[in-house]
Amino acid sequence: IVTEGVAIDHPTAVDNPRVPRMHGTEALAGWRRVVDEVHDAGGRIVPQLWHVGPLWGAMSAVDPALKPMRPSGSWGTLGITSYPEDYVAWATRPTEAMTEQDIADVIAAYARAAAAAAEAGFDGIALHGGHGYLLDSFLWEGTNTRTDAWGGDLERRTRFPAAVVAAIRAEIGDDLPIVFRFSQHKQQNYTARIAETPDELKVILGALVEAGVDILDASIRRFDTPAFEGSDLSLAGWAKQLTGVTTMAVGSVGIGKSLRESRISGSAPIDDNVHEVERRIDSGEFDLIAVGRLHLADPALATTLQAGGPLPEFDRAIHEASLT
Secondary structure (H helix, E strand, O other), X not given: OEEEEEEOOOOOOOOOOOOOEOOOHHHHHHHHHHHHHHHHOOOOOEEEEEXXXXXXXXXXXXXXXXXXOOOOOOOOOOOOOOOOHHHHHHHOOOOOOOOHHHHHHHHHHHHHHHHHHXXXXXXXXXXXXXXXXXXXXXXXXXXXXXXXXXOOOHHHHOHHHHHHHHHHHHHHOOOOOEEEEEEOOEOOOOOOOOOOOHHHHHHHHHHHHHHOOOEEEEEOOOOOOOOOOOOOXXXXXXXXXXXXXXXXXXXXXXXXXXXXXXXXXXXXXXXXXXXXXXXXXXXXXXXXXXXXXXXXXXXXHHHHHHOOOOOOOOOHHHHHHOOO
16 A cells, blocks of 8 residues: 655645644654554555645645745746646745755655654555645756756756655665655646656656665556657556666556546546556566556555456545545
């Protein structure tokens, strides 16, 4: 199990009080109970550590006195987005760029959260490094226009997420795996890309693996979408080919619409594409498949698929009603 995003111990990590935290006595005691129950059932679980970065304020109203963490003070180059116009108008106003102290504080906060998770008994650490959030915002030219050691060419834009990974690896040791989620698309612009070619992608992923990443989690809206022209390899497939490490694909497994499309329409029709998942795993294109919405619709999904049962239908309205 990979949890939902979990806030690190930083003032602007997340903006919604309903998002779980990986800090504080009560929260950590709760996580220990969760981990124990997962282990008692024979499972394994990792927390997805999270800092929203430039997307601070997207989920809830925020304290205007708090500084959002943005590499260069920019929310990002606006493109195709599902955010409402009022939020975009507010968010696209420039803010102060992250200082060296800000960068050091955030790296330390990630390391503390990872140490707390290891102490709570988690079986590894996952990092959300995609979708325009903080780690990803250093990789993307649309948010990182720095000219110092943390920005400029692609190698320097990769240094901050790699530094976070290295700090976590130093804190938790070599035994626990680190999973890193990355993406081309951003919530500020669904057509954005951090790598235009496989060679550029290799620069990014190679630095992350060298820093200590064990599993690359390639997040795209549909898991089988070709990542680059001239090949039908998915983003996860390219990650495996370029680095040789374990890779995981994700995106609309069993569902005919991407998450963004289903948010707009409210529906998510069934698409029996599980055979394509099996084909690509059997061919060695990638090693793992992550499932989100279908798993919410059927918590026993793995057993259902093993038994050849029917795919469940994800109804967003039912899911959101259960959260209120």
